Amino acid sequence: MYIFQPFIAGCLVFTLTTVVFVNGHSVDGYCHEYCYSLDHIRPQTDYFSSKTSYFVSKRQYVGKHFIIPNCSPVKIWLYIRHGARLPKAKEMKHLRQLEKLRDEILANHEKNNSTLAFSEMCRPDLKLLKEWNWDRNITEKYDEFLTEQGWNDIKTIAKRYKQLFPNIFEDTYDEEKFSFRYTDVHRTEASYRAFVEGLFGLDAHEYIHVPPHQENIKLLKPYKFCPTDEEEITGKDSEYRKYLKSKTISQLVMDVSKRLGFECPLKMRQVLSMYDMCVYEQAWNLSDSSPWCAAFTPSQFYDLEYPEDLRKYYESGHGREANSRFLCALVNDLLAHLGNDDQPKAVAYVTHSSSLLLLLTSLGVFNDSEPLRADSYHRLSDRKWRLSKIAPFASNFAAVKYDCPNDIESEKVKFFINEEPIDFEWCDAGLCDWSAVKERYKKYTEVNCDEYFCSGTSKSSVFSIFLITLATLAAISLLFNK
Structure with a gap:
């Protein structure tokens, strides 16, 4: 299977001393002396919403959370989002136009004719931008294809799970012990292949049985057959649109425009395209620098992170009660697997961010006390519903069944998101009695999901x-x- 390998032209590696941006002079909420190329910490890369890389430098190896004293893992159920992908075909049209914008930004600085209220971009950032070009190999033919980095991330995650659970993920594939599914698009099929290669070796997908795509769609994407109120999600009166028209974003557009040397504000679409190119390129090449990230100061990324959190909150989250119903059959599949002492020992499904978020919504997690709205952004700076943390590229949900013979109730379950435990208030430090799990989610087992x-x-x-x-x-x- 073809895996796309994007190339960031002119991404040089600088080894100069890091600029500590927090000591810069703050003007309108950001530091005007910030230089992306010289910042070796880059905390903003943790907050690229659903396009955040799974293996950002700050992510720790957290395997210790899977080890439960006096308990043995006996079963696992995994739900995995595909790895880093290319843009959608319709996005590519806007991203190609950044070459023209690049020339205009460089001209602004070369002529020194801007009326900047703040310092210009630093020379290393300008040098990166000057050497940047849209990758001509990225065409509509490769609409949302998995990238090489995406493949490697998924494969690495598979190896980590195999190392954590050697008694479940044995070296040799056995059809009775393992069950896999994926949806019918390139990025999920390629991610599935990367995952099984990480578990069982090169070309493992060639001898692994996967149910027909029609069955997978019914289980993994049933919401595709349900009418969706797009007006409520992204329409003119939606919270998403309200936020994009808010003072926060209007001020951001003005500040970015001035930083880049424009006397008149850029269009919203141009600013969003720069942001999109930044987060895509950093997800494709973790060690390189995207010059488009230099268009923004660190704090501005928090403002740009929120729109997608809003959109997904109403599309796949707690913003609509109906969202908790869509994956009824999938929750039943999870419970049936954990409740059955027979094979398989491991279930792994490869899917999309919407499906993963709908599952989390069905389980009642990451639900803030205050609904996400355009006017609640500043009050929810520490919100639970944050895609950067719960649904980055290659995000994964795991439900692990443990046998704890020394406890009164020996059957336990622990839930994880991105290898971090989910702390349910009705469980003991994240470790739940199996009887409590069944009682908690019986609303799904007692209905006809169809x-x-x-x-x-x-x-x-x-x-x-x-x-x-x-x-x-x-x-x-x-x-x-x-």
């Missing part, structure tokens, strides 16, 4: 559409196989 997962619609008609779709796909498959 009728429950689409809320606020004609449920029977929606599921009928789903069945008709599957029947049509099956008929087409038979036709071409004749």
Whole structure:
């Protein structure tokens, strides 16, 4: 399978002393002397929302959280988001136009004709920008393809889980002991291949059984068959749009424009494209520097992180009650696996950020006491619903079943997000009695998920559409196989 390897032109490595930006003079909330190329810490790279790299330099190895004294892990259920990917085809159009903007920024500084209220970009950042070009190999043909870094991240995660649970992830694949699924797009299929290669070696996918895609879609993406109120999520009256029109973002656009030497403010789309290029390139090449990150000061990334948190809050999070219903069948799958003493020992599904967030919503975690809104940004600076932390590239959810023979209730479960334990208030330091887990989520086991997962619609008609779709796909498959 082809894995895309992007190239950042002109990404040089500087070894000069780090500039400690916190000692800079703060003007309108940011430090005007900040130089991205010379900052070897770059705390803002931890806050690139859903495009944050899983292995940012600050991430610690946290395997100790999986070790429970006097308990043995016996089963695991994994839900994994694909690794770092290329932009969507529609995004590429905007990102290509950054070459023109690059020339305008360089001209502003070379002519020294700007009316900057703050210092200009530093020379190392300008040098990076001058040498930057859009990678001509990135075309619509590779819409959202997995990158080489994305492949390596997923493979590394698989190796970590194998090292943590050697009694579950044995060296040799056994169809009875392992179950894998992925959705029907390149980035998830490639991530699945990387994951099983990390577990069982080169080309492991060639001999591993995976159910047909139609079954995987029904389990992993049932929400695709439910009507979605896009107006509520990204429409003109949505919290997402309100925030993009807020004073916070208006001031950011003005400040960035001045920093880059423009007398008149840039368009919102141009600022967002610079941000997108920054976070993509840093996810593709962890050790390199994207010159577009230098367009912003560290604090501005927190302002730019919030829009996607807002959008996903209403699309896949606690912003809509219906979101907790969409993955009813998947929660049942999780509970059935943990509650069954038979094989398989390990289940691993490779999916998308929306699916992962819907699962977390179904389990009732990362729910803030105050709803996310455009006007609650500053009050929620320490919010739980933060995609940078819970849904970066290659994010993963794990439910591990333990046998604890010395306890009154020997069956225990511990839940993890990105290898960090989820601390439920109804559990003991994250370790939950299996009976409490079943009681907590019985609302999913006591209903017919086919009728429950689409809320606020004609449920029977929606599921009928789903069945008709599957029947049509099956008929087409038979036709071409004749």
